[in-house]
């Protein structure tokens with residue numbers, strides 16, 4: 633008697649699993665920024681993980697964040713050091729914005745893109761759908 637119900641349940645479950653896998657293709661799981669304050673400096677402890685996941689130049693991302701936060705920043709191995717006290721949320725938001733403007737393909741939403749410089753324009757080339765879009769971040 634319980635059989636059809638069980639079957640239905642397992643079918644529903646497998647559909648749900650498929651759906652969530654589909655959604656994950658377009659999402660990058662980013663770690664939480666690890667932030668430490670020392671004097672008037674902010675140490676972003678796991679900084680190196682972010683450009684690695686986004687497949688972008690660590691210096692380029694750092695320059696972007698420093699500019700947006702209107703401060704100076706430098707790389708220190710895996711860490712990045714910012715002048716002034718910055719909180720974790722500002723880093724998260726900046727990274728999200730950077731992804732939206734220069735990593736995620738605007739056509740299909742895939743994060744698998746790389747940059748190509750053509751003359752003075754920077755293009756974002758999508759490896760999933762092949763679309764070429766002008767990158768909003770430099």
Ligand SMILES: [Zn+2]
Pocket residue numbers: 737738739740741742758759760761762763
């Ligand atoms: Zn695409």
